Amino acid sequence: MPSGYDIILVLKVAVSAVTLLLAASLIALWTGQVRLHGRLNLLFFVLTMTAVLAFEILLRIGPYIEPGWAVTNGWTPFHRQVLRVHLCFVIPLLLVMPLMLLTGLKHWRRIHLPLAVVFALLWLGMLVTGIGLLPHAPTDALNP
Ligand code: HEM
Numbered sequence: 446m447p448s449g450y451d452i453i454l455v456l457k458v459a460v461s462a463v464t465l466l467l468a469a470s471l472i473a474l475w476t477g478q479v480r481l482h483g484r485l486n487l488l489f490f491v492l493t494m495t496a497v498l499a500f501e502i503l504l505r506i507g508p509y510i511e512p513g514w515a516v517t518n519g520w521t522p523f524h525r526q527v528l529r530v531h532l533c534f535v536i537p538l539l540l541v542m543p544l545m546l547l548t549g550l551k552h553w554r555r556i557h558l559p560l561a562v563v564f565a566l567l568w569l570g571m572l573v574t575g576i577g578l579l580p581h582a583p584t585d586a587l588n589p
Contacts, residue, residue: 446509449516452500454581459496464572483549490546495534497539501523524547527578541567 469487507514517525541564548557 446511446514449518449520449587450580450582452503452516453579456496456500457576457579457581459492460572460576463496464568466492467568486546486549490542493542497535516555520580521584524578524580524584527574531571531574531579533576534567538564538571 466485466489470482470489473479473481473485504516507516513577517528520528541560545557545560547553548560
């Protein structure tokens with residue numbers, strides 16, 4: 446099994462990539478290309494959900510392939526706490542993202558726009574705690 450650090454590194458790259466896609470969709474919206482905004486966000490949704498699903502499967506099958514394996518092996522108590530906070534953003538996002546897609550596709554603007562504020566705050570919290578604080582290398586390597 447790859448180490449938890451390697452998995453976190455791959456996820457950081459993947460989340461950065463879909464965030465660029467999200468940014469592109471907002472630029473499309475800004476320039477009046479609403480359909481492009483929708484297309485880019487459909488791609489954003491599918492890619493993000495695929496990454497979450499793949500990560501979840503890996504977490505479940507990991508200990509069967511390598512007994513004792515866990516993504517948090519070797520993590521400090523601080524990083525374990527960060528993961529708990531990170532999940533406080535990720536879990537609501539899994540609910541809000543399908544709602545964003547649905548309300549966008551249905552053109553339910555009065556729900557889509559206020560929900561966009563909630564979505565943006567959750568995404569930002571997920572980025573800061575995930576990309577900013579979760580460990581992609583052993584603590585010794587991060588603070589030599
Ligand atoms: C984060 C900030 C976002 C803002 C400010 C925003 C805003 C908007 C606005 C103003 C529209 C046009 C609504 C209308 O009058 O029909 C729209 C459409 C749409 N949005 Fe968003 N949106 C955001 C994020 C998202 C996300 C995260 C998704 C999907 C996961 C999404 C999916 C869609 C879709 C599918 C449409 C329909 C596009 C079409 O007409 O083909 N949006 N959005």
